[in-house]
Amino acid sequence: MSLKVTVVGVGMVGEQIVSILKERNLPIEWPPRVCATRERVEILAGDKYRVEEISLDSFNGADVVLFAGKEGANGASVSWRARATTAGAICIDNGKDFRLAPDVPLVVPEVNMATVGPNHRFIASPNCSTIQMVMVLAPLHRAAGVKRVVVSTYQSVSGWGVRANQELLNQTHYALKSFNGIPYDPTIMARPIAFNYIPHIDKFFENGYTGEEMKMVWETQRIMNADIKISATTVRVPVLVGHGESINVETERKLSAAEARQLLADFPGMVVLDQPDPDNLRNDRRERTYPVAQDVHKPEYRDAVLVGRIREDPTIENGLNLWCVADNLRKGAALNVVQIMEGLLERGLLNGRRPAWRQKNPTLAIEV
Numbered sequence: 001m002s003l004k005v006t007v008v009g010v011g012m013v014g015e016q017i018v019s020i021l022k023e024r025n026l027p028i029e030w031p032p033r034v035c036a037t038r039e040r041v042e043i044l045a046g047d048k049y050r051v052e053e054i055s056l057d058s059f060n061g062a063d064v065v066l067f068a069g070k071e072g073a074n075g076a077s078v079s080w081r082a083r084a085t086t087a088g089a090i091c092i093d094n095g096k097d098f099r100l101a102p103d104v105p106l107v108v109p110e111v112n113m114a115t116v117g118p119n120h121r122f123i124a125s126p127n128c129s130t131i132q133m134v135m136v137l138a139p140l141h142r143a144a145g146v147k148r149v150v151v152s153t154y155q156s157v158s159g160w161g162v163r164a165n166q167e168l169l170n171q172t173h174y175a176l177k178s179f180n181g182i183p184y185d186p187t188i189m190a191r192p193i194a195f196n197y198i199p200h201i202d203k204f205f206e207n208g209y210t211g212e213e214m215k216m217v218w219e220t221q222r223i224m225n226a227d228i229k230i231s232a233t234t235v236r237v238p239v240l241v242g243h244g245e246s247i248n249v250e251t252e253r254k255l256s257a258a259e260a261r262q263l264l265a266d267f268p269g270m271v272v273l274d275q276p277d278p279d280n281l282r283n284d285r286r287e288r289t290y291p292v293a294q295d296v297h298k299p300e301y302r303d304a305v306l307v308g309r310i311r312e313d314p315t316i317e318n319g320l321n322l323w324c325v326a327d328n329l330r331k332g333a334a335l336n337v338v339q340i341m342e343g344l345l346e347r348g349l350l351n352g353r354r355p356a357w358r359q360k361n362p363t364l365a366i367e368v
């Protein structure tokens with residue numbers, strides 16, 4: 001029996017959802033229904049789609065609704081969640097609107113899929129920068145108890161959405177001629193981003209932190225079900241896709257860099273790029289490999305969280321420094337949502353159906 005899927009939003013994340021649904025061996029009716037704010041024909045993941053204008057009818061017969069629309073009062077999931085769940089669909093949402101609602105599980109499947117039960121009709125996927133950090137913290141926490149985290153992010157512009165990519169490209173073109181008066185839309189990014197970086201993502205809070213920084217604190221604590229102290233600085237950088245994070249972790253028990261490398265390498269969905277690289281072109285005999293943003297375009301890495309620069313922190317008793325990179329549109333959003341759907345299928349939670357289907361890349365649910 002095939003499941004009927006509706007995808008709401010066909011921007012940066014929505015297109016990736018369609019692409020990942022196509023790549024993976026899921027028992028769904030093809031093609032999925034796709035909706036946005038207005039009707040048109042659009043090429044998504046190489047195929048032509050009739051994008052429907054979202055309406056009351058968009059959810060009729062749907063088993064699963066994957067929300068990838070904008071957030072806020074007029075956003076997709078706030079406007080349409082009630083209609084979709086009443087129509088009988090299970091919804092998985094990329095946005096922030098319901099991530100902290102007590103009755104909504106907030107899920108990274110490798111970490112806490114078991115928090116989803118048969119009565120949950122609406123599930124949230126975390127913020128992109130939270131997802132890749134939680135993937136790194138989960139195995140370390142299981143082994144040694146994470147007490148405190150200091151994180152700085154290097155976030156690509158696609159994290160804002162499709163219009164931010166165009167801003168970076170247009171501004172770069174302009175800035176190659178002049179740095180004076182680079183045109184920019186301050187409602188997308190607060191300063192010109194071309195050849196620049198901006199320590200400002202989402203709105204400022206009373207405490208001086210930004211919304212993106214507080215998401216990393218609250219969402220991580222919720223997913224890991226632990227009162228970990230987290231201090232975050234989130235920064236937009238002029239990269240199209242791929243977020244980087246520098247993470248300092250303090251643990252209850254000592255972990256050597258070698259132990260941390262092994263724990264991370266053993267965790268599903270994680271790839272450690274931190275090996276000696278003696279053949280490097282700089283003749284540096286101590287040089288090691290490490291991930292960079294462009295690695296997320298390589299087929300073997302695009303669905304992984306890549307981690308490197310794993311070092312013991314000599315300034316505290318039990319501390320580590322790490323660097324991680326992931327595709328914010330895939331593991332940071334679309335892939336995580338599809339993996340949640342796969343987790344529901346595995347556990348027979350999609351309308352009580354358990355199609356004869358197994359994942360090609362099994363997600364191990366590891367409780368932290």
Ligand SMILES: NC(=O)c1ccc[n+]([C@@H]2O[C@H](COP(=O)([O-])OP(=O)(O)OC[C@H]3O[C@@H](n4cnc5c(N)ncnc54)[C@H](OP(=O)(O)O)[C@@H]3O)[C@@H](O)[C@H]2O)c1
Pocket residue numbers: 008009010011012013014035036037038054067068069070071074075076079094095096126127128158159160161162163328329332333
């Ligand atoms: N980008 C990331 O790295 C990332 C990571 C994690 C989570 N998210 C979340 O994922 C969601 C989508 O992000 P995005 O980057 O794909 O944004 P985007 O590129 O701006 O695309 C947004 C899409 O949603 C549609 N939409 C907006 N409001 C809608 C509404 N009320 N009803 C139906 N459709 C609506 C838009 O329709 P039109 O095309 O008709 O304008 C567009 O197709 C957001 O909630 C975002 O916070 C994004």
